[in-house]
Amino acid sequence: MIQLVVPLVAGVLAHPINNFSINQYAELTVRPDRVEVLALADVAEIPTLQEKPAVDTDHNGTLSDAERAAYATAECGRYADAFVVTADGDRLTWTVTAPGYRVVPGVGGLSTSRLSCTLAAPTTASTLQVDNHYRSGRVGWRELTATADGVRVETTLPAQSVSDRLTAYPRDLLTSVPDVRTATIRVGGAAGAPAATGAPERPAVAGPSWLTAAQTRVESLAGGHLTPVVVALAFLLALLLGAAHAALPGHGKTVMAAYFAGRRGRIRDALAVGGTVTLSHTGGVLAVGLLLSTSTALAGERLLSWLGALSGVLVVAVGVGMLVSARRSRRSPEGHHHHGRSHGHSHAHLYQRPGGRLGLAGIGLAGGLVPSPSALVVLLGAIGLGRAGLGVLLVLAYGIGMAGTLTAVGLLLVVAQRKLGDLATRGYRAARLGGLLTRLTGRVSAGAPTATAALVVLVGLGMGVRAIA
């Protein structure tokens, strides 16, 4: 920090950005045959005053309509000259329409002003290169957006203005004033939908808002003053977060359901899956956390996507294993026992089948292998604060919470299956619906080993592809 004392700059907070800023916004609309730009400037108090001699050409102190119109035309011309767009290498020549300049009361008896211009140029190019150097030396907000009408565009520019066209400047502590001067827009296809926005969002923790709120709570607890109560509270919160996290889509719940349906899982199996999830999740988060906090070369997002892919591979492997054993059991005479009504028998049988335990472990691993980003964030945060022990404790809580949810889902599946099975075996008259269901499950069960195994393979592929894409 070489903060030698510098001359003071006037006026700190009159204009939302500052009172000598010139803030710009340009909205590009790409159409099949032309590009249009709505170019705006919100000029703060001091530069408005600085420009006044250029506007007030008769120097009578007031700005007549004619003076403002003449200034707007001239200034929009300068804006157009500085707003360079090259289409496949050729610079576009703008036609300027609707120049406007108006003065708005500002702070301290001074005025701010707003300039608006519309630029248009015909083009059918496939690549547009934008380079805005209008008033490039001035401090201020510089924002670009791009939308398409009748074509498809691909660009890093967002489609929506974050400042509502320079009327409301959102400021928070963790964002700098945007300074976007250049962009590339690729134009292709004839589809109507505007293309993706590139707004950087908080990437890690998705889910309902209360979940995000709880996450923030845990993080601030981990950073604050530690008392046993705080630690206990943080532990409980982490437990809840883990449980809630596992309830969100993903985590191999579908696979587990398919697996249990196909193989008639038992309570022990559900517990085994839960246990494996806790172990693998805790281990995974700790390993990833260690890697990320010691190596700067590894990007967290990349690592997570690879782990996601790995868990996809695991699920596919389990599915293929199921497929293999299912086909074998069809061919072998034992297979008939499997379709019989005797639960005890079929379970015992299943349990002894090679690959059964392995499959369960695979599902548990797949469920726990992808570290919950929120747990990772808490761990890294705790390491950053020099409280690694607390971080490990919280991660353990996450794992237990996740295991709780997954075990509960597993138990639910087991119980539901038994209830249906009981209804069917007893053959009660009231169980018409139950009978129907049982017939359904029965039919599913009959073709199940193959069908569910295929389903597991598909789900695994889906997980892998989603993790990587």
Place this chain on the structure above:
Amino acid sequence: MRRTLIRLGIAAALAAAVLTVATVAFRPTAEAPAARTVARQVDPLADRVARAQQHLRDVPGDWAGWSALGAAYLEQARVTADPGRYPQAEQAARKSLALRRAGNGDALVVLGALANARHDFAAARDQARAALRVDPADADAYGVLADALTQLGDARGATGAVQRMLDTKPGLAAYARASYDLELRGRIPEATALMRRALDDAVDPHDAAFCRTQLGDLAFGRGDLRGAADHYAAALAADSTSIAAQRGRARVRAAQGDLPGALSDYADLTARLPGPSYLIEYAELLNVAGRTAQADEQLSLASAAQQLFTANGGQDGLATAALALATGRPADAVTAARAEWNRRHHPDVADTLAWSLHAAGRDAEALTYAKRAISGGAHPSAYAYHLGLIELSLGYHDEARAELTRALGTNPYFSPVDGPNARRALAALGGSR
């Protein structure tokens, strides 16, 4: 069991192959836009800020991270001359303190540096001392303390703080402060040598531009136009947006007789940073060029800027006094300068108060302050010229002649307006003897 394992292995390999294909198929859309933006030049400071922001989005409870972000915002405010970052810097430091109050010296240092930047030097001194109670070897805290004490006029205290900073963390920041400390004691050659050492330490282009500009100012102060021009050119080569370097170049151009070049520099830099002191200098030069109407426009702009600044609760007696002098209101200048003197005893304040009193016709009082200004050892041309004219008004011709000779001898180009005045006054006194 073994066969199953083998089959599982084959399945896994197949799945991996499928996923690899998927990777190749899906990657380009995801990475191409990012690859295209890389071409843009990366500003190390902006990069540091972006990293700190991202880190805190991930780890909002990191109190040390918050104070680091506050420091980065302050640095950005200094480099970009955008005071809009000050509130953000303050909020970041306060957030850090809210997360951890005890032992959080870094946040106190940020708040202290911020107080210095806002010219609230007493508050800065107190924050720095609080930070030093946390860590008695905190070099940054000594830096803030040194700046505050220098501005408050506690030269001995400032020298002590600079010395501690040199002892604990020798480097750019410590050398630059030590250089200014020596300059204020009139030891220009040593100040220059230390600023050169600071320059050797500079890695960041903004830092290099800063050191070069200081070297340019030191060279200009002793009348070395060529050396000053070289330093300013080097500063602008390192950071083409440096306003202080451009102002230096403008002064050199004016001294070399290139009035149009100087005026265009001032027009550009006051457009980018319309602070009262630069606007007043610009107006002065426009008057020299005979463009009085434009000069008046700049002065009314300076008044507006000053008015906005005070409306926001800021206080800067020096700028207020300079503006009052430039617009022919000596009584207001005296009031503002005296108020500033009551807050702090920096030699610049003594000099401004003396010059305001002289303009108001109170030369007897003025003499005390003009002598006070040079008592610390610093004796630049402007101080000497002011003292000389005050002495002349009081009828002390010999002393006046000596001071005016000194002013022109130190830097004959010190001011486009006052330089010729000094020459005329000296000629009227019969020339330097």
